[in-house]
Amino acid sequence: MAESVRNVFTAARHHEELGDAFYDAVEPARFPAHIQRWRNRRWAERVGLGGLSDGEWIAHFGRFEPLPGSLDRPLALRYHGHQFRSYNPELGDGRGFLFAQLRDPVDGRLLDLATKGSGETPWSRGADGRLTLKGGVREVLATQLLEARGVDTSKSFSLIETGENLYRGDEPSPTRSSVLVRLSHSHVRIGTFQRLAHLNDEAGLRRLIDHGIRYYMPDLWQDLKPADEATRTLAFLERACANIARMGAEWTAAGFVHGVINSDNVTITGESFDYGPYRFLAEYDPKFVAAYFDPYGLYAYGRQPDALLWNLTRLAECLMPFASPAKLEAILDGFSATFARSLAKATLDRLGLEQAREPAGLADDMAFAGVVYDFMNGSRVPFERFFFDWRGGPASLERAEAGPAAEFYRSPAFEPVRAGLLKRNPAAGANLDHPYFAAGRPCTLLIDEIEALWAPIATADDWSGWHAKLDEIALAAEAYGVTTPEAGEASPLP
Known part of the structure; x- marks a missing residue:
């Protein structure tokens, strides 16, 4: 491996500090074949595994031999959750586990390597613990x-075809099998807190709140460590709300419909993950639903912010033993404003436009974002x-008005x-001289x-x-400035 900051693998194992009441040690499945289909070379280089x-x-990532210095054994995490607003106490990692933890050498964040399709666990509920190859292809x-498109998302780190025949009710069967490894900042879910509240485990909740602040909100940790319990709890909820509002805004600006915004699929870091029946919009449609099993549109595109706030309200309920309900509710009341600010930023980021720094300008940016989506909704x-057409605003006027959507404009x-x-x-x-913008058409999925x-x-x-589509996406990512930060940009570890 090249000797640079970003090429140094730094192992961690902090999830074990929570104690074995938070997880179950498990054995990975033994697969008959291992065919590498995807290797995220950019992120592997960044975290020191590119060599x-x-x-x-x-x-x-196929046999799950431990990474040096990290977890000795895979951990299937325990959690509960609301699934389409029905509480389920039988959840947990049913076809995945936390395989390893590590530090990002660039920004110091704690990262997880976790699996999907790695075999049965105590939480499989009679299922086979496997992932179809098509499911893995779709997630990558x-x-x-x-x-x-600028969304803070888990990274598909590895996809390996595993040589088994699987039977599924929603795919032609038998179908091929795979195991996916994702790289994420956290797998601490709202449902992780719900399980402890359901069990009346206040000691466990206290431990989890402090763990969440220390490892996933480290800029707050030194100030909050000596603070009283209520102050820490309120600061934790406020940051989780901001993280999750930002994620919802990024979904909106990306035209993305998650499909299954259950409380076990929402993490405290606001990192999008766990892709089942997702969709990208062809055109703006608030009523668009991704999941065929969501007949009432609970998680429709336009209802995603409401769904996220509903989940955050469940998190606040778990925190009531430690802080005033009125103060917890006041934080939730600020979600809509936080979402609006985040949406303005995400929209202007996508358009490659400068953003306001003053409060009056921020209000104007928020109003402009509303105008954009009103137009998209009405015009389709x-x-x-x-x-794509309006990247850079005035710099793209001629290009947009000469393009195939000119009639709309x-x-x-x-x-x-x-x-x-x-x-x-x-x-x-804005990067408008990039070849991507000269190609004449945007990358869609x-x-x-x-x-x-x-x-x-x-x-x-x-x-x-x-592979051609992934190359096209990589070109778009380059055009939009999604690159690996250079070595030497690391911040102090918490």
């Missing part, structure tokens, strides 16, 4: 495109085409958007595209289309 040989990669695509302009309804775009300056990172990518894999083991 692994193919054999070493399979050993660690989702995380790569979300990262390109292709979602990603709009952001000639309507009277567009005039407020045009005015807002033209009075803003392109951001320093609609459901028909995903099915078209999967069909040749399923029928002829032809991965060429999949």
Whole structure:
């Protein structure tokens, strides 16, 4: 491995500090085959694992031999959760586990390497603990495109085909199997707190709050460590609300519909993860639903902020033994304003426009974001085409008005958007001279595209289309400034 800050693997094992009441040690499945299908080389280099040989990669991420200095054994995490607002106390890692923890050499964050499809656990509830290859392929695509569009998401780190035949009710069966490893900042879920509250385990809740602040909000830790319990609890909830509001805003600006925003799928760090029946919008549609098993649209695109706030309210309920209910509620009351500020930032980031620094300017940015989505909702302009056309605002006027969506931009309804775009300056990172913007079309990932990518894999083991799409996403990510920070940017470890 090259000798640089970002190429040094720094093992950690802090989740064990919570105690074995928070997890179960498990054995990984033994698979009949190990065919490497995806290796996230950019993130592997960043965290110091880029120098692994193919054999070493399979050993660690297919057979789950421990990484030096990290966890000696995989841990299936315990949690509960509301699933479509029905409480389920039988949850937990049923087809995955926490495999390792490590430190990001660039920013010092604690990171998890966790699995999906790695075999049965005490929480499998009679299921086989496996992941279909199609499910793994879909998750790699989702995380790569979300990262390109500026969403704080888990990273698909490894995908290995495992040589088993699986039977599923929602896929043609038998279907191929895989095991996925994701790189995430945290797997501490709202449902982790719900389990402890359900068990009336106040000592466990105290431990988890302090663990969450220390390792996932380290900028708060030194100030809060000597503070009273109520102060720490309120600060913890306020930061979790901000994190989760930001995530919801990033989903909105990315045109992303998660599909299953259950409380076991929402982490305190506000990092999007666990991709099942997701969708990217073809056009703005608040009523669009990703999951076929969500007939009432509980998690529709336009209802995602409400769903996140509902989950945060469940978290606040778990914290009531430690802080005033009125003060907890006051923090929840601020969610909508936080979401609006986050949405303004996410929207302007996607458009490559400078953002206001003063309160009056911030209010104007928030109003402008509202105008943008009102126009998109009323016009049904292709979602990603709009952001592609108007990257850089006034700098893209000629390009947008000569493009295939020009008719949308000639309507009277567009005039407020045009005015807002033209009075803003392109951001320093707008990057409009990148070849991606000269290509004439944005990178999309609609459901028909995903099915078209999967069909040749399923029928002829032809991965060429999949790799071409990942190359296209990588080009978009580069254009939008998604790159690995340089060595030497690390912050002190908490």
